[in-house]
Amino acid sequence: EVQLVESGGGLVKPGGSLRLSCAASGFTLSSYSMNWVRQAPGKGLEWVSSISVSGTFIYYADSVKGRFTISRDNAKNSLYLQMNSLRAEDTAVYYCASQKVGSTWYRGYFDYWGQGSLVTVSS
Amino acid sequence: DIVMTQTPLSLSVTPGQPASISCKSSQSLLHSDGKTYLYWYLQKAGQPPQLLIYEVSSRFSGVPDRFSGSGSGTDFTLKISRVEAEDVGVYYCMQSIQLPLAFGGGTKVEIK
Numbered sequence: 001e002v003q004l005v006e007s008g009g010g011l012v013k014p015g016g017s018l019r020l021s022c023a024a025s026g027f028t029l030s031s032y033s034m035n036w037v038r039q040a041p042g043k044g045l046e047w048v049s050s051i052s053v054s055g056t057f058i059y060y061a062d063s064v065k066g067r068f069t070i071s072r073d074n075a076k077n078s079l080y081l082q083m084n085s086l087r088a089e090d091t092a093v094y095y096c097a098s099q100k101v102g103s104t105w106y107r108g109y110f111d112y113w114g115q116g117s118l119v120t121v122s123s
Numbered sequence: 124d125i126v127m128t129q130t131p132l133s134l135s136v137t138p139g140q141p142a143s144i145s146c147k148s149s150q151s152l153l154h155s156d157g158k159t160y161l162y163w164y165l166q167k168a169g170q171p172p173q174l175l176i177y178e179v180s181s182r183f184s185g186v187p188d189r190f191s192g193s194g195s196g197t198d199f200t201l202k203i204s205r206v207e208a209e210d211v212g213v214y215y216c217m218q219s220i221q222l223p224l225a226f227g228g229g230t231k232v233e234i235k
Contacts, residue, residue, distance in 0.1 A: 030162075035224070038174075045164075045172065045215055047224040059222045095171050099219075103156045107219050109183070113171035 002026040002112050004096050009117030020117055022079040023098030030074035033099040033106060036081050038092035039116070044049050049081065052105035057068070059106065064090075086121045093118050125150050125218050132170040137235045144175035144230045146199045146216035153196055153220075159180045162219040163192055166229075167212040175214075176201065208234055 008020040036048040049060045049070040069082040093116040102108035126149040136142045164172040173181040176192035189204040216227040
């Protein structure tokens with residue numbers, strides 16, 4: 001069975017750091033671009049960051065650029081999101097999602113999603 | 124950046140009746156490779172989103188044929204031919220022709 005499982009969420013104070021992990025099973029992560037998408041409480045989906053198969057290409061939403069770092073370890077079939085300088089507005093459920101690669105590394109649909117990891121930034 | 128705008132914000136539908144959701148993009152989603160990078164997702168309560176439609180009109184594996192997508196360029200539509208109780212949730216369109224990737228604001232579908 002294909003699964004993506006996020007971990008590492010929790011309560012953190014403003015200015016603090018957290019590292020999210022996303023472990024894949026049932027498929028090989030190294031065939032997919034990977035993404036983080038977040039959803040603030042009661043709000044819609046917000047794309048956060050993408051990383052290419054090899055990790056060569058990376059892109060961030062302006063809202064997290066300079067504070068968040070996406071990375072992957074294909075040998076461990078895992079994706080990561082290092083989140084620094086966290087703000088109240090970063091409070092959200094964070095989903096990892098695999099992306100079927102199309103004509104380029106960021107073009108393709110998100111086919112598998114994890115259940116999400118809740119990050120709460122509050123003093 | 125491409126902005127995705129969905130209408131309506133919410134929809135209340137009688138079971139067995141059709142439903143239609145509109146998604147407009149601020150730039151064309153048609154690429155020179157001939158593909159249009161527009162997708163539809165459904166997020167049911169307490170669950171992650173699930174892919175329904177890719178490249179405007181192709182149904183993802185296992186998606187019932189009552190779901191259909193259409194459109195071109197900047198204007199797209201998701202139609203449910205006969206709404207069922209299990210179709211309740213929030214529908215999102217998404218573009219991936221250009222970074223940053225972007226989702227529409229969502230359309231909540233409920234049953235009357």
